[in-house]
Amino acid sequence: MRELTTDHISQQFNAELETLRQHFLTMGGVVENQVADSIQALLESDSELAEEVKAKDRTVNQLDGLIDEECTRILAKRQPAATDLRMIVSISKAVSDLERMGDESKKIADHALNLISEGESPRGYVEINRIGQMVSRMVSEALDAYARLDIDQAIRVAKADRNVDLEYKTALRSLATYMMEDPRSISRVLNVIWILRSLERIGDHARHICQHLIYMVKGVDVRHVATDEIENIRSKA
Template identity: 80%
Template sequence: MRELTTDHISQQFNNELETLRQHFLTMGGVVENQVADAIQALLESDGELAEEVKDKDTTVNELDGIIDEECTRILAKRQPAATDLRMILSISKAVTELERIGDEAKKIANLSMKLINEGESPRGYVEINRIGQMVTRMVRDSLDAYARLDVDAAIRVAKADRSVDLEYKTAIRSLITYMMEDPRSIGRVFNVIWTLRSLERIGDHSRHVCQHLVYLINGVDVRHIPAEQLENTSKQQSEDE
């Protein structure tokens, strides 16, 4: 775990930065629960849980607005530099990724309602369960990395997205083949495909959260660097220190 907090002369500034960080982690916790509950609601045909997932979107949006206001106020009032500035910019960008993860969870909840109303479990639930577990772990681990400022953990999460992408492509090929063999299943299976697409996007957003953490710690924008090369930025930063 790294320690990036600066001991400012103004205790109020310290408090503002810590409040910002805590609000970010709180929002992350809500989003993490949204994702897990959305997957559970679909797999267990639990319409009530799906509605709860959709309702949580209001909380996520409220926290998004609060954090945005806090970032703007600190930038205008404190004019931070160096690590403080990177922290605010990093959280400002990462919170957008969290909000998008929440949106994808809401989409899954809506799709689960459609699948529940169809009255049968279509092909693809095994794939949803497997990929769902992978991305749920990515969301949790990305937030844990942020809480501990653990760049190595962030890099591991970013690299895990490759496995999600491979599983997603394999699942899509299988489902397309199934639809060609049984055209009557097209409507049902398309809802499964859109669910898998949302899960794949959640993995992408989790990777982006980790990329913003690498920027916070190493001061390097790695958004366009392949995950396999992220370790090089960490090693270079260590050598510079």
């Protein structure tokens, strides 16, 4: 965030940027809870909690619209440059990732309700729990990195997505084998697979948020940079 100056207009501009930043972090908190609650609702067969996750989607969408309007208004009114411009562009893109995380959490809640109604815990809950914990931690740490402008943590979170992808692929192979051995399980296990797919996508969006943060702080676009090479960003001015 740019430093406040004695100029009234600059102070007002800073206040607008800080409000934008706070709205982003508020939306992030709502989505972070959505992700964690959707997993908990499934593992604990809590249909009421699953419905709460779905209901929060409206709040996420409202914040998405609010932040989009704020970004547009600041760009048109202030015509920011350099760091300020990167901050607005970064938040605008990161908000899109948050909104999609909310959508994926809602999908998880929907599949959880389907599995709860069937009344039987199918194969795959262990994988959901393991990958769910990994992804929830990524989301939390990505938002924490954004709040503190912590590039080192952002890089760690971005690299952690590779482990999620590996766990996801391993789980898919195991579940595919299980369905072939017991065709009666196909309907239930497909719900589990879609949940795992949503978790994997949430991990991707957490990685994207970290990439947007790196762009905001360093001015370097790392969206198409190999994960191992992101380490070099630390030394860039």
